[in-house]
Amino acid sequence: MRGTGDSGSGDRPPPGRPPAKQPGEQPGDDHAAFSALLEDSVEDLYEHAPCGYLSTLLDGTIAKINRTLLDWLGYDHGDLVGRRTFSDLLTVGGRLHHETHFGPLLHLQGEVSGVALELKATDGSRLPVLVTSTVKSGDDGRPLLIRTTVFDARDRRAYETELLRARQQADREREELTRLNVTLQQTLLPPTLVNVPGLDVAAYYHIASTDKVGGDFYDLFPLSAGTWGLFLGDVCGKGAAAAAVTSLARYTLRAAAVYDPDPAAVLSNLNTVLNHEYNGDDPRFCTVIFGLLTPDGAHGGFRVTLSGGGHPPALLLRADGSADQLPTPGGQLIGVLPDPHIATVTVHLEAGDTLLLHTDGLTEARQARNSNGDRYGDEALLDFVRALAPTTASDAVAAIRDLLDTFGTGIDDDTAVLAINVPRPTSEEQQ
Numbered sequence: 001m002r003g004t005g006d007s008g009s010g011d012r013p014p015p016g017r018p019p020a021k022q023p024g025e026q027p028g029d030d031h032a033a034f035s036a037l038l039e040d041s042v043e044d045l046y047e048h049a050p051c052g053y054l055s056t057l058l059d060g061t062i063a064k065i066n067r068t069l070l071d072w073l074g075y076d077h078g079d080l081v082g083r084r085t086f087s088d089l090l091t092v093g094g095r096l097h098h099e100t101h102f103g104p105l106l107h108l109q110g111e112v113s114g115v116a117l118e119l120k121a122t123d124g125s126r127l128p129v130l131v132t133s134t135v136k137s138g139d140d141g142r143p144l145l146i147r148t149t150v151f152d153a154r155d156r157r158a159y160e161t162e163l164l165r166a167r168q169q170a171d172r173e174r175e176e177l178t179r180l181n182v183t184l185q186q187t188l189l190p191p192t193l194v195n196v197p198g199l200d201v202a203a204y205y206h207i208a209s210t211d212k213v214g215g216d217f218y219d220l221f222p223l224s225a226g227t228w229g230l231f232l233g234d235v236c237g238k239g240a241a242a243a244a245v246t247s248l249a250r251y252t253l254r255a256a257a258v259y260d261p262d263p264a265a266v267l268s269n270l271n272t273v274l275n276h277e278y279n280g281d282d283p284r285f286c287t288v289i290f291g292l293l294t295p296d297g298a299h300g301g302f303r304v305t306l307s308g309g310g311h312p313p314a315l316l317l318r319a320d321g322s323a324d325q326l327p328t329p330g331g332q333l334i335g336v337l338p339d340p341h342i343a344t345v346t347v348h349l350e351a352g353d354t355l356l357l358h359t360d361g362l363t364e365a366r367q368a369r370n371s372n373g374d375r376y377g378d379e380a381l382l383d384f385v386r387a388l389a390p391t392t393a394s395d396a397v398a399a400i401r402d403l404l405d406t407f408g409t410g411i412d413d414d415t416a417v418l419a420i421n422v423p424r425p426t427s428e429e430q431q
Contacts, residue, residue, distance in 0.1 A: 046066050047066050047067040047068070048066075048067055048068060049066060049068055050068070051068065051149055051150060051151050051152070052065075052066060052068050052069030052072060052129070052149070052150030052151075052152075053065070053066040053068070053069065053147075053148070053149060053150070054066070054069060054086065054147075054148050054150070055145050055146065055147050055148070056085065056086050056145060056146045056148065057145055057146075058143060058144075058145065058146065059085070060085035060086050060087055060103075060146075061082065061084075061085050062080045062081055062082070062083075062084055062085065062086060063081065063082070063145060064081065065077065065080055065081060069150055072119075072121070072127055072152065073089065073119060073120070073121045073122060073127065074121050074122035074123060075122060086098075086146075086148065087099065087103075089119050089120060090117055090118065090119060090120065091117075091118045091119070091120055091126060093118070094117040094118050094119070097115075097117065098117070102115055102117075102131075102133075106133050106135065106146070107135070107143075110134065110135045110137075110143075111132075111133065111134045111135070112131075112132065112133050113132045114130050114131075114132060115130065115131050115132075116128065116129075116130055116131075116153065117129055117130075117131050119150070127152070127154065128153040128154055128156070128157040129150045129151060129152060129153050130150075130151040130153050130156075131148060131149070131150055131151075132148070132149045132151075133146055133147065133148040133149075134146070134147050135147075174211075177211070178210040178211070189205055189217065189218065189219075190218075190219050190220070190221075193220050194220050194221055194222060194228070196220070196228050196293065197295075198295060198302070198422065198423075199293070199302065199420055199421065199422060199423075200392060200393045200394065200420075200421045200422075200423050201220060201393055201418070201419065201420050201421070202393040202394040202396070202397040202418075202419045202421075203218055203220075203397065203416070203417060203418045203419070204397045204400065204401050204416070204417045205218075205414065205415070205416050205417075206361070206401070206404050206411070206414060206415040206416075206417075207414055208361065208411045208412060208413055208414050208415070209238075212238040212239045213238060213239060213240065213242065213243040213246075214238055214242070214361075214413070214414030215234055215235030215236065215237060215238060215242035215243070215245065215246050215286070215414070216232075216233070216234050216235075216246075216359045216361065216414045216415065216416035217231075217232070217233055217234075217235070217246050217249065217250050217416065218230075218231065218232040218233070218357070218416050218418045219231055219250060219253070219254070220418070220420075221254060221257075223257055223258065223261050223292075224261070226294060226295055227261065227292060227293065227294050228292070228293040228294075229253075229254075229257045229261065229266075229290070229291070229292060229293075230290070230291045230292075230293060230357075230418065230420070231253050231266075231288060231289060231290040231291070232288070232289050232311075232357040232358070232359065232416055232418045233249060233286050233287055233288035233289070233311065233334075233359075234286060234287050234288075234311070234359040234360060234361075234416070235249060235284065235285075235286040236284060236285055236286065237284070241284070242284075245274070245278070245284045245286065246286075248273065248274070248277070249270060249274070249286055249288070249334075252269065252270050252273050253266060253270055253288070253290060256269035256270060257290075261292055262292075263290045263291060263292055263305055263306060263307030263344060264307045264342045264344050266290045266307070267288060267290055267307050267308075267309050267334055267342045268340075268342060270288065270334055270335075271309070271334045271335055271337075271340055271342075274286070274334060274335030275335050275336070275337070275338055278335060284335060285333045285334060285335035285336045286309075286333070286334050286335060287308075287309060287310040287311035287312075287333060287334065287359075287360075288308070288309050288310075288311055288334050289306055289307070289308045289309075289311045289314060289328070289357055290306070290307050291304055291305060291306040291307070292304070292305045293420070296348065299348070299350075300350065300351065301348055301349045301350040301351060301353070301422050302348070302349045302420075302422060303346065303347075303348055303349075304346065304347050304348070304349055304355060304420075305344065305345075305346045306326065306328060306344065306345050306346075306347075307328065307331070307342050307343065307344045308328030308331035308342070308343050308344075308345075309331045309332060309333060309334040309340060309342055310331055310332055310333035310334065311328070311331065311359075312358065312359070312360050312363065312378065313325040313326055313327040313328060314326040314328075314355055314356065314357045315355070315356040315357075315358075315381070315382070315385050316347060316353065316354075316355055316356075317353065317354040317355075317356060317385055317388060317389035317390060317391055317396065318350075318352070318353055318389060318390065319350060319351060319352025319353050319390045319424070320390070321389050321390055322386070322389060323382070323385045323386040323388070323389040324382070325378075325382060326345060326347060326355070327343075327345070328343035328344065328345055329343055330343050331343035349420070349422045350422060351422050351423065351424045351425060352390050352421075352422065352423075352424045353390075353421070353422050354389075354390070354391055354392065354393055354396055354419055354420065354421040354422075355419065355420045355421075356385065356396055356400075356417070356418075356419045357417070357418045357419075358381075358400070358415065358416065358417045358418075359413075359414070359415055359416045359417075360413070361411060361412070361413035361414050361415035361416075362376065362381065362400065362403075362404065362415045362417070363375065363376050363377055363378050363380075363381055364376070364412065364413060365404070365407040365410050365411045365412070365413075365415075366407065366410030366411075366412070367406075367407065367410060376407070384399075384403065391421075392421050392423070393419035393420060393421035394419075396419045396421075397417055397419050400417050401417075
């Protein structure tokens with residue numbers, strides 16, 4: 001047998017003997033600790049275990065309970081053993097659960113594990129616990145008693161309470177953020193569309209997500225006598241940064257139109273502002289259609305001049321039932337280049353004609369009924385409006401709104417729609 005000072009020995013000490021002394025240990029420390037473990041009685045381990053133990057008869061009468069659980073609840077042995085049942089220690093709700101679920105399940109399965117209950121202490125406080133019970137049976141298989149282990153769940157309950165509080169706080173903050181986003185979005189849109197004599201107008205804004213403010217915008221406003229300006233655009237990105245650009249673009253367009261109402265000049269002025277303000281590490285740009293509406297006194301209807309900067313083409317739905325795109329080809333994004341190409345087109349709106357402007361959130365939506373998740377696209381939208389023509393502004397917007405609803409969660413971006421219609425004479429409508 002090797003001495004205790006032999007550091008090369010990896011052998012474990014024989015049963016009943018203390019382990020070899022390690023360097024740095026005080027003589028006798030290891031032996032005293034090991035002896036203390038050997039002298040620890042089973043009864044002491046039961047009484048002072050880090051969890052509660054109790055045994056009950058089959059009717060629930062407490063037959064044995066350890067000191068740990070008694071100390072938690074403030075009782076003595078004589079208060080409970082042979083006098084009270086386990087369910088007597090439970091709160092009203094816990095007792096109801098024990099009698100209707102815990103007890104029947106225990107007798108059916110012979111064991112129930114990790115059930116959350118609350119015990120009543122003598123001072124009136126409540127002790128949240130996790131309870132596991134097993135039925136002890138005799139050699140003949142007949143149940144004799146119930147053994148129960150009780151774990152203190154106060155720390156766990158405190159953690160769950162704090163987690164719930166944090167979640168509720170997060171929910172409140174999300175609701176507040178949603179309200180702020182909706183409010184901010186509303187400030188970027190006209191509260192109502194201006195009344196233009198001889199025109200019916202309608203608009204709709206579809207919010208893809210309330211978590212972030214979108215960058216779509218539109219407006220219709222008076223300029224000089226007998227002339228109105230209109231625009232519809234889409235700023236890149238979402239959130240506060242996009243909202244700032246949206247606000248800047250909206251008010252710049254209005255101011256530029258007062259200074260020089262020519263549509264190409266208006267977009268050129270907006271391009272200068274954006275290119276100057278956002279030409280650093282975080283460039284910002286947008287797509288826009290700006291137009292002038294002027295009544296045509298000689299032929300009736302309205303003359304419309306549109307300039308586009310990288311925006312999807314407007315759609316023209318004629319009174320004869322035809323429909324087509326009104327392209328502004330080659331128009332470049334506003335805010336990217338110092339001197340972009342801006343395309344302009346002029347059209348005459350006659351009685352029954354409808355002009356429809358939209359942002360690309362509509363054509364880039366994914367079709368829920370399409371298993372491949374393909375985007376809706378310009379051609380599908382053109383077929384859709386061809387089936388609508390002829391129509392009114394309000395009916396066109398209502399149809400687009402219903403179409404957006406069919407996409408469900410397939411809409412990734414906000415969508416703005418603006419429709420302008422020259423009403424038919426009352427006599428024609430009646431016919």
